[in-house]
Amino acid sequence: MTGVRLENISKQFKDSTALEDVSFAVKDGEFVVILGASGSGKSTILRIIAGLEVQTRGHVYIGDMLVDEYEPRDRNIAMVFQSYALYPHLRVYDNIAFALRVRKVPREDDPDRYRRRTREEIDDRVRRAADLLGIGDTLTKKPAELSGGQRQRVALARAIVRDPELFLLDEPLSNLDAKIRSSARLELKRIHEQLKQTFVFVTHDQSEAMTLADRLVVIDHGHLLQFDTPENVLSRPANQFVASFVGSPEMMFLEGRIRAANGGFAFELDPVRISVRGARAPGPVTVGFRPWDLTVAKTAGPGAFPAVVRGIERLGSSDLLFLELQGSGAPGAPAMSGVTVRAMSRAYEYEVGDSAGVTLAPDRALFFGADGDRLDELEGAPAGP
Ligand SMILES: Nc1ncnc2c1ncn2[C@@H]1O[C@H](COP(=O)(O)OP(=O)(O)OP(=O)(O)O)[C@@H](O)[C@H]1O
Ligand SMILES: [Mg+2]
Known part of the structure; x- marks a missing residue:
């Protein structure tokens, strides 16, 4: 040996x-x-x-x-x-x-x-x-x-x-x-x-x-x-x-900015706000989520992306939904419209064409810098009011 x-x-x-x-x-x-x-x-x-x-x-x-x-x-x-x-x-x-x-x-x-x-x-x-x-x-x-x-x-x-x-x-x-x-x-x-x-x-x-x-x-x-x-x-x-x-289904990425907020920093991509611990300065950042860290609901509540179900892949106990984000429509909001994300959910509640809301679990977010390296020091948390 x-x-x-x-x-x-x-x-x-x-x-x-x-x-x-x-x-x-x-x-x-x-x-x-x-x-x-x-x-x-x-x-x-x-x-x-x-x-x-x-x-x-x-x-x-x-x-x-x-x-x-x-x-x-x-x-x-x-x-x-x-x-x-x-x-x-x-x-x-x-x-x-x-x-x-x-x-x-x-x-x-x-x-x-x-x-x-x-x-x-x-x-x-x-x-x-x-x-x-x-x-x-x-x-x-x-x-x-x-x-x-x-x-x-x-x-x-x-x-x-x-x-x-x-x-x-x-x-x-x-x-x-x-x-x-x-x-x-x-x-x-x-x-x-x-x-x-x-x-x-x-x-x-x-x-x-x-x-x-x-x-x-x-x-x-x-x-x-x-x-x-x-x-x-x-x-x-x-x-x-x-x-x-690595990981299946694949991780999804959202590009946005870290901004100063409430004496700290937050990642903002309207309508989503995630408080970011460990950040020192504002700037562009990419946030990654595993499909199993997204929650899908029938309606888009506060902080959820409005989306439309575009595809369903039945896997068994949990299914894979393909959701096209609709953008919030708020003035000045980034154009998230057209981005398709994948989420694990129970598909029997949905049909292709249904509206839905997608929420990210803030503490599951991974942050990546402009060169693609993961920013180890950054950690997501629910944003304050
Ligand atoms: N004998 C060789 N002469 C010239 N180039 C080579 C030679 N062997 C490998 N390469 C090159 O080196 C690189 C790596 O090749 P390698 O065979 O190690 O890849 P691999 O990861 O095993 O790919 P695969 O999954 O297709 O088997 C490739 O760009 C290949 O073209
Ligand atoms: Mg080989």
Whole structure:
């Protein structure tokens, strides 16, 4: 078991910068997920850890060892690729056993010399890994005869038998359909719990990241934006990009101003007023809300945005309403008209075309500055009279 540490890693390809000064440390036994959009640099991070790609700057440590000069085969890492890369002509058994047959191990009597594993040793490892993953009955089949979920487990079994110090998984679930995908996630989590080894897992799917991660790395265009627990990434996003990338349904943003009010400061976007603690000066600001922090009512009372229901997505116990704000019509009020917000509510009370009122929970507001960074010191509270 072992952790992994990236120190100021940059990667320059011929005509593009894939990574820019990325640093993070994965603890021994931790499950870390790298989350980012396509092309953000996720696979490049894994390939640099595995030694398949060489960084332009910075260092990689596995455990306490600086491994920059190590060949991939000397890093004791197992990587599972999105494509699985199974050998199509080999039976499942031989796919799993393959690496065990080609890799020699140190001799017990003389660790400086190497020997091949015995047939019994290999058989024992293959069967134990297959049982752990529930594919014991597929060992004589060829990959083409398996479902996507089973193929993915064969790829994992092939990684597990090698008993690596570190698992690197590059979107291994993305070929699965939605239904198996969520059970495969739980399965993977269970395997991690049993093996207690270090996992670094790449995905572009935020809900997958939130389910699996002990901590997650959010990257965008080669920059690390946040490295934190799912709870903190959700409730304390580093910036507006993270806030909108993580969480479903997506966060909504309102642009307005902080003004001096009653000896303090308040965010005002007619008809909404939120008292802002921690503010030092007036100025433009963006306020973010999660759809579940909005309250929808049949009528727009004081402090509520008048709105019209434009769409309803039925999710089950609670539904998602798409509400088009109407603006208050007050003289000098900002033009909120036409902005569509999403709110969780019980949809059976509404039909498309109904009028409604939308209220924000002031203490749930997140504030963002002009550069998109979250203003950590600002806190919303109900405005005084
Ligand atoms: N061998 C290469 N040569 C040149 N550019 C590359 C190479 N590999 C990756 N890149 C570039 O580096 C950037 C990051 O690529 P990377 O494969 O790490 O993205 P990713 O986050 O894994 O994307 P995806 O979700 O699509 O797999 C991209 O702009 C890509 O075009
Ligand atoms: Mg990739």
